[in-house]
Amino acid sequence: MRPEPFHLQMSDVSRADLRDRLARTRWPDEPAGEAWKSGTSLAYAKELVRYWESDFDWKAQEERINGFRQYRVEIDGIALHYIHEPGRCENPMPLLLSHGWPGSIVEFLDVIPRLTEHFTVVVPSLPGYPLSFRPGQRRFGVAEIADTFAKLMTDVLGYTKFGAQGGDWGAFITSRLGAQRPELLTGIHLNYLAVLRNTSFASPTEEERxxxxxxxxxxxxxxAYATIQGTRPQTLAYGLTDSPAGLASWIVEKFHAWTDHKGVVESAVSRDDMLANISLYWFTGAIGSSFWPYYARSQGPWPIPSTVDVPTAYTAFPKEILRPPRSVAEKTYTNIQRWTDMDRGGHFAALEQPELLADDITAFFKGL
Structure with a gap:
C-alpha cells in the first residue's frame, strides 16, 4: 500500500462533451404554482445549466483542488483518493474528515486551511464517490468505508490515534469508527447525528414531541430521494449518468432544500462550489456508485451497531435536515462532552459556515 501523488486534470474531450450535452438539454415543462414545491425550479435549472456551459471555470476549480497535497493508494481493491495536509504547529493531531452525499472533497476546501493551524488533516474521497471510483469496482456501505478509513489512517499513514469528524454519511462513518474502533479515536466531532429514528416514547418531553x-x-x-437511492439505485443511475442537466437538477435540489439560504441558494453556497462538486460527479461517472450506502442501509442492519462511548461533540446548525434532542442523542452517544447550538447554517456546514465549523472542531479537540 504505497501512496502515489495525484493531480486532478480532466481532458479537453471530456469538457467539450459536457458542454455539448448541456447545450442539447431537452427540458421538461413545469406545473403552475410555487417554484421548488414539486422539485427543482425549471427557471433556476435553466440558468444553472447556462452558467455551467458558458461561464463556469472548471480549470480554476482544478487548480484550487490541486493546491492541496493529494494521493491515491490501492486499498481494499480500489484506488482510494485522499488529501493529506500537514499541520502548521508543533505535534499536530491527525484529524480525519469524512464527507457525505451529494458531497465530495469540495465540501472541505475552505475548512482545511483553517484546521491545519492545529491539525494534520486527512480528507478521503468516499469509496464509490468522485475520485475514489472506477467503473466495475466493488460497492461500499458505511461499515466497509469505516474499515477502509481505519486502514488508511493506521496501515497507510501510520497514525495510532486520531480525531474524526463528519456530517451526513460522514457522521455515520465517524460514528461507526467510534463504536467499532474506539482505541484509535481521540474523539469524534459531528454536525449530524446518526441516531435511530425511534418514534416510541413513554412520556415524551416537548423537545421529543x-x-x-x-x-x-x-x-x-x-x-423520497433516499427511498429510490436505497431501493433502485441502478435505475436512477442511467438518467443521471447520461444527462448533466439531470444530474445537476437532482443534486442542486438538495442544496436548495438543506441549506440556510435567504430565498436564493447561492446566499448559502456559491454557484461555483456547487458546480465544482457536481462536475466531479459528472466527470468521474460516480453518481450511481455514490448511492450504495443508501442501498446497503436499506437492505441491511443499522450501520451503528452499538453505542458510541468515545468523547463526542455535536454542532447543531439550525437548518440541518434532522435535529434530534440531546435526550435522543444520548441513547447512542454516551459521552457527549460538547454540544453547540449555532445561529446560522445548514446541512452542508463545511461549505456554508466553514469558520464556525472549524472553530468548534478546534475548541473540542483542544479541550481533550
Whole structure:
C-alpha cells in the first residue's frame, strides 16, 4: 500500500462533451404554482445549466483542488483518493474528515486551511464517490468505508490515534469508527447525528414531541430521494449518468432544500462550489456508485451497531435536515462532552459556515 501523488486534470474531450450535452438539454415543462414545491425550479435549472456551459471555470476549480497535497493508494481493491495536509504547529493531531452525499472533497476546501493551524488533516474521497471510483469496482456501505478509513489512517499513514469528524454519511462513518474502533479515536466531532429514528416514547418531553414532528415531516416530504437511492439505485443511475442537466437538477435540489439560504441558494453556497462538486460527479461517472450506502442501509442492519462511548461533540446548525434532542442523542452517544447550538447554517456546514465549523472542531479537540 504505497501512496502515489495525484493531480486532478480532466481532458479537453471530456469538457467539450459536457458542454455539448448541456447545450442539447431537452427540458421538461413545469406545473403552475410555487417554484421548488414539486422539485427543482425549471427557471433556476435553466440558468444553472447556462452558467455551467458558458461561464463556469472548471480549470480554476482544478487548480484550487490541486493546491492541496493529494494521493491515491490501492486499498481494499480500489484506488482510494485522499488529501493529506500537514499541520502548521508543533505535534499536530491527525484529524480525519469524512464527507457525505451529494458531497465530495469540495465540501472541505475552505475548512482545511483553517484546521491545519492545529491539525494534520486527512480528507478521503468516499469509496464509490468522485475520485475514489472506477467503473466495475466493488460497492461500499458505511461499515466497509469505516474499515477502509481505519486502514488508511493506521496501515497507510501510520497514525495510532486520531480525531474524526463528519456530517451526513460522514457522521455515520465517524460514528461507526467510534463504536467499532474506539482505541484509535481521540474523539469524534459531528454536525449530524446518526441516531435511530425511534418514534416510541413513554412520556415524551416537548423537545421529543418536536422531534416526532420533524420525523413525520421528513418521511412525508423529505425522504423520497433516499427511498429510490436505497431501493433502485441502478435505475436512477442511467438518467443521471447520461444527462448533466439531470444530474445537476437532482443534486442542486438538495442544496436548495438543506441549506440556510435567504430565498436564493447561492446566499448559502456559491454557484461555483456547487458546480465544482457536481462536475466531479459528472466527470468521474460516480453518481450511481455514490448511492450504495443508501442501498446497503436499506437492505441491511443499522450501520451503528452499538453505542458510541468515545468523547463526542455535536454542532447543531439550525437548518440541518434532522435535529434530534440531546435526550435522543444520548441513547447512542454516551459521552457527549460538547454540544453547540449555532445561529446560522445548514446541512452542508463545511461549505456554508466553514469558520464556525472549524472553530468548534478546534475548541473540542483542544479541550481533550
Amino acid at each position: 418536536q422531534w416526532l414532528v420533524q420525523l413525520e415531516g421528513w418521511v412525508k416530504e423529505g425522504s
